[in-house]
Amino acid sequence: LMVWLRRTTHYLFIVVVAVNSTLLTINAGDYIFYTDWAWTSFVVFSISQSTMLVVGAIYYMLFTGVPGTATYYATIMTIYTWVAKGAWFALGYPYDFVVTPVWIPSAMLLDLTYWVTRRNKHAAIIIGGTLVGLSLPIFNMINLLLVRDPLEMAFKYPRPTLPPYMTPIEPQVGKFYNSPVALGSGAAAVLSVPIAALGAKLNTWTYRWMAA
Secondary structure: OOOHHHHHHHHHHHHHHHHHHHHHHHHHHOOOOOOOHHHHHHHHHHHHHHHHHHHHHHHEHHHHHHHOOHHHHHHHHHHHHHHHHHHHOOOOOOOOOOOOOHHHHHHHHHHHHHHHHHHHHHHHHHHHHHHHHHHHHHHHHHHOOOOOOOHHHHHHHHOOOHHHOOOOOOOOOOOOOOOHHOOOOOHHHHHHHHHHHHHHHHHHHHHHHHHH
16 A cells, blocks of 8 residues: 555656646747747746656656656756646647747756766756756757747737736847856756756655655
8 A cells, every 4th residue: 555655646646747847838938949048948947847857757756766757857847837838729829839948858858868877866956967967958948949920929828817017028138148058057957957847856755755
């Protein structure tokens, strides 16, 4: 019974984090991806997505102890977000209204770190967490560049739930900083490490709680 309860607790946490990742994708990147507040939103989005990916991926990976599990977790997040895109489409929005973030390559780097270091948990936290934070903004900027005229789409299909002060604006490139990818990667790399440690610790806490 305790084994069943422990596994159920783990899988429930995995589903909750994956669903929250999907919601975070849409809320942190209103309209299509992070185009409503241009580069400022890109940095915020980079941090939120990197940390949300790494906490669930490392939790799931350490739970199974199998390299490749983080990529599987990122795939779950991706599928959930594609389903959410279908919900937007049903409301009358175009299907590319929300662009699915590129989580999978960053998760593969986390798996690779865990595998190369022979399942070293601390290396996965420090090196893997850093790689996730560094790589995800780069992959997502490439993803954004492939979107057809994102600002035009944002103005054409405004979200009815947004208050007036959150309406999309033209990008102010260089107003605050010149490289949103560098700033997003740097901030995400720093913050992803302690969040990865939290994910690893949650794994331990769950076992202790279920064993009590």
